[in-house]
Amino acid sequence: MLDRRSFLGSAAAASIATPLGAEALSSLPLPASDMFGKDPDGYWKALRGQFLIPTDVVNLNVGTVGSSPRPVLKAIFDGFMDTERMTQARSEDYPIWGYGPWEEYRAPFAAFMGARTEQMAILRNCTEANSYVANGFDMKPGDEVLISDEEHGSGEMPWMLRQRRYGVVVKKFALPKPPKNAAEILNRINEAITPRTRIIFVSHISTATGVVLPAKEIAALARSKGIVSAFDGAHAPGMIKVDLNDIGCDIYTGSMHKWLFATKGTGFLYLRDKSVMDRVWNTIATGGYDDPTRMADRYMQIGSSCIPTLMGLNAAIALADQIGMDRIEARGRMLADYIHAGMMERGAESWTSPDPYLRGAIATVNVPGVQRMELQDWLWTNHKVRIRGGNPSKLRLATPYFMSKADIDRFLGLYDQFRRTKGLA
Numbered sequence: 030m031l032d033r034r035s036f037l038g039s040a041a042a043a044s045i046a047t048p049l050g051a052e053a054l055s056s057l058p059l060p061a062s063d064m065f066g067k068d069p070d071g072y073w074k075a076l077r078g079q080f081l082i083p084t085d086v087v088n089l090n091v092g093t094v095g096s097s098p099r100p101v102l103k104a105i106f107d108g109f110m111d112t113e114r115m116t117q118a119r120s121e122d123y124p125i126w127g128y129g130p131w132e133e134y135r136a137p138f139a140a141f142m143g144a145r146t147e148q149m150a151i152l153r154n155c156t157e158a159n160s161y162v163a164n165g166f167d168m169k170p171g172d173e174v175l176i177s178d179e180e181h182g183s184g185e186m187p188w189m190l191r192q193r194r195y196g197v198v199v200k201k202f203a204l205p206k207p208p209k210n211a212a213e214i215l216n217r218i219n220e221a222i223t224p225r226t227r228i229i230f231v232s233h234i235s236t237a238t239g240v241v242l243p244a245k246e247i248a249a250l251a252r253s254k255g256i257v258s259a260f261d262g263a264h265a266p267g268m269i270k271v272d273l274n275d276i277g278c279d280i281y282t283g284s285m286h287k288w289l290f291a292t293k294g295t296g297f298l299y300l301r302d303k304s305v306m307d308r309v310w311n312t313i314a315t316g317g318y319d320d321p322t323r324m325a326d327r328y329m330q331i332g333s334s335c336i337p338t339l340m341g342l343n344a345a346i347a348l349a350d351q352i353g354m355d356r357i358e359a360r361g362r363m364l365a366d367y368i369h370a371g372m373m374e375r376g377a378e379s380w381t382s383p384d385p386y387l388r389g390a391i392a393t394v395n396v397p398g399v400q401r402m403e404l405q406d407w408l409w410t411n412h413k414v415r416i417r418g419g420n421p422s423k424l425r426l427a428t429p430y431f432m433s434k435a436d437i438d439r440f441l442g443l444y445d446q447f448r449r450t451k452g453l454a
């Protein structure tokens with residue numbers, strides 16, 4: 030946790046703490062779209078400049094949390110400066126959301142995700158959304174939920190809580206490391222389904238390995254057996270193009286603060302239609318929670334929440350749309366392939382699927398002999414390179430669009446240096 034003294038002492042914090050700082054945030058124009066064709070390196074470099082991350086820092090861990098770029102920060106800070114004046118036009122308006130439909134924020138995000146506004150509830154993070162699903166999905170004791178062995182704690186624990194408290198049964202299937210192709214994953218799921226399976230809840234993109242699960246095919250498999258399909262898409266928005274209605278799943282949750290670089294404190298819950306909503310009880314309730322005509326909006330009645338958060342979300346969507354999700358997705362994949370190839374040359378074991386269909390902007394490798402926590406600390410403390418992984422020796426390398434090949438080369442060189450100092454190379 031940052032102490033107050035070091036926070037106030039940081040130059041970036043000082044420059045963004047005042048209205049003047051908020052103005053300064055917009056003073057760096059975004060690159061023109063046609064620069065992408067003429068000078069792609071210059072284009073991505075100009076976008077790198079939108080992030081306050083110092084130029085000598087390499088952040089290979091967007092997987093945990095993103096960094097909001099200038100347009101998003103400006104929207105947030107301007108939002109506070111405006112809403113806190115308490116001069117809202119209508120006498121019933123206050124600077125809070127959590128009691129109304131808030132379509133001006135729900136609609137752009139729903140459109141960005143290939144959904145209709147009435148299918149989308151904006152919540153405060155993916156953990157909250159997953160808790161809504163696990164806590165609220167109508168099940169009897171003995172009914173089963175099928176999850177993978179790679180769910181994040183925020184996906185698995187809400188179900189474990191439900192199991193302990195109400196006697197539903199959590200069943201797990203193992204994802205191969207790595208899966209060769211989609212069929213291998215689908216077979217594992219199919220084999221684990223029983224007559225008591227009511228819902229399949231899996232990550233769209235695994236937090237453990239970055240593998241992109243075949244969501245459309247999993248949803249179709251579930252539907253063919255009369256089972257509800259639910260995805261934890263914490264990593265998907267802003268990393269890959271998502272079209273929720275095309276996936277055809279029943280339920281989908283996620284975070285916008287990771288790869289979309291929106292405000293911390295943004296998550297969502299998508300429910301396909303009223304028949305699904307009729308099976309999901311609210312977890313948080315205030316007036317309107319039980320009004321079915323409100324569709325997904327009724328899951329947004331969560332009490333006083335922060336409007337500038339949503340303003341930052343709209344700015345994050347506008348930025349992603351301006352760049353284009355096709356470009357963002359292709360860039361992230363290209364960089365992940367590049368770092369993955371570099372690690373393969375160094376003898377790493379791949380936990381990233383060889384099938385391009387299952388790959389996104391996270392490459393994961395296992396490097397037996399290297400203590401990942403030791404490497405992670407050394408890289409950050411001595412070289413300002415941030416990675417994350419799992420013990421004892423898994424490295425998760427997340428490559429956002431603002432990264433460059435030179436950043437990756439720097440990481441690879443440091444990895445070589447670390448191994449030499451440990452006598453491993």
Ligand SMILES: Cc1ncc(COP(=O)(O)O)c(C=O)c1O
Pocket residue numbers: 092093154155156157180181183184232234235236261263264283284296
């Ligand atoms: C797959 C997955 N689900 C859920 C979460 C939790 O997200 P949040 O912090 O937005 O609640 C994470 C965070 O890393 C995640 O990777």
